[in-house]
Amino acid sequence: DADVTQTPRNRITKTGKRIMLECSQTKGHDRMYWYRQDPGLGLRLIYYSFDVKDINKGEISDGYSVSRQAQAKFSLSLESAIPNQTALYFCATTGRGFLADTQYFGPGTRLTVL
Amino acid sequence: AQSVSQHNHHVILSEAASLELGCNYSYGGTVNLFWYVQYPGQHLQLLLKYFSGDPLVKGIKGFEAEFIKSKFSFNLRKPSVQWSDTAEYFCAVNARNTDKLIFGTGTRLQVFP
Numbered sequence: 001d002a003d004v005t006q007t008p009r010n011r012i013t014k015t016g017k018r019i020m021l022e023c024s025q026t027k028g029h030d031r032m033y034w035y036r037q038d039p040g041l042g043l044r045l046i047y048y049s050f051d052v053k054d055i056n057k058g059e060i061s062d063g064y065s066v067s068r069q070a071q072a073k074f075s076l077s078l079e080s081a082i083p084n085q086t087a088l089y090f091c092a093t094t095g096r097g098f099l100a101d102t103q104y105f106g107p108g109t110r111l112t113v114l
Numbered sequence: 115a116q117s118v119s120q121h122n123h124h125v126i127l128s129e130a131a132s133l134e135l136g137c138n139y140s141y142g143g144t145v146n147l148f149w150y151v152q153y154p155g156q157h158l159q160l161l162l163k164y165f166s167g168d169p170l171v172k173g174i175k176g177f178e179a180e181f182i183k184s185k186f187s188f189n190l191r192k193p194s195v196q197w198s199d200t201a202e203y204f205c206a207v208n209a210r211n212t213d214k215l216i217f218g219t220g221t222r223l224q225v226f227p
Contacts, residue, residue, distance in 0.1 A: 004157075035217075040123070042204060042219040043158075058214070090157065103150075103215065105157040 003027045004106035006091050012112045019078040021109050023091030031094045032074040033103070034058075034066060036087040043090065049074055081113040116141045118207050120218035127195055127225050135190040135221050137179075137205030147188040148206040148215070149179055158204065164188065175199070200225045 004025045013019050023032065030051050035043040035058075045058030047066040055066060063085060067075045078085055091106040119138045127133060139145065149161040162173025169181040179190045188205060205218040 040219055042118075042120075043206075043217040045214060048214075092158075102148075102160045102163065103158075105159065107157045 004091060004093055004104050006089075006106040006109050008109060009107065010110045012114065013081055014114050015080075015082055017081050017113075019081050019111065021076045021089055021091075021111070023074045023076070023106055025072050025074075025091075025093045025104075025106075027093055027095070027104060028071075029093040029095045029104075030071065032068070033092045033094075034064075034074070034076045035090045035092065036060070036085075037090060037108075038087050046076065046089075078111075078113075081111075083113045086111060086113045116207065116209055116212075116214075116216050118205055118216050118218035120203075120205055120221050122221045123219070124222045125224070127223070129197055129225055129227055130194050131225075133190070133192040133195045133199070133223070135203055135205075135223070137188045137190065137218060139186050139188070139205075139207040139216075141186075141207065141209045144210045146208040146210065147179070147181060148208075149173065149177070149188075149190050150204045150206060150217075152202045152204065152220075154201065161190070161203070195223075195225045197225050197227050199223060 007022045033048040034046040037043050044060050049055045049068045052068050065077045089109045092103040117140045121136050147164040150158045151161045152158045162171050164171045164181050172178045203221045208215045
């Protein structure tokens with residue numbers, strides 16, 4: 001079984017719709033992250049969470065919100081989707097943070113906003 | 115602001131050719147360095163990482179990278195590539211006084227038999 005799962009894997013939606021992307025992990029890690037990947041831009045950090053009560057903005061948090069429902073679950077929401085949010089979204093986890101640990105990535109969610 | 119540059123956007127090689135992918139970062143302090151690989155249709159996975167010690171780091175599948183502090187570089191190498199190395203490769207840097215991992219824009223490697 002995969003350590004980090006994301007649902008849905010693919011989603012097509014329309015401008016203005018609310019979308020939630022979900023991430024679950026079975027690694028027992030405290031730290032979870034949401035990135036988006038765009039061609040030619042690499043991965044950019046949207047939000048990250050060091051535990052259930054600690055949520056931080058990344059470099060491109062505008063237009064997004066997150067919820068850490070439990071240690072194992074971290075959801076990303078687009079309150080009103082717009083076409084330039086079309087991208088591949090990845091969730092990741094680490095046990096102790098960047099200083100010492102590998103990031104484990106989910107399989108990604110491909111989101112298309114029409 | 116920190117940044118990571120991967121100057122090779124797309125590399126095409128034949129099998130058995132040698133590979134070197136460049137990675138440069140801009141940050142004057144202590145850093146942790148990573149290379150991640152994304153095979154077609156798959157998620158990112160760690161190839162290798164450097165935290166301290168020997169600047170020549172060996173990773174999985176015959177890859178290695180050398181940290182040259184004076185050049186702010188962490189280039190990825192493999193002496194003889196295989197078709198199965200076709201993937202996108204991302205360099206990433208974490209400055210030790212921050213909680214963020216900064217990714218480069220990626221290098222797409224295509225290896226032809």
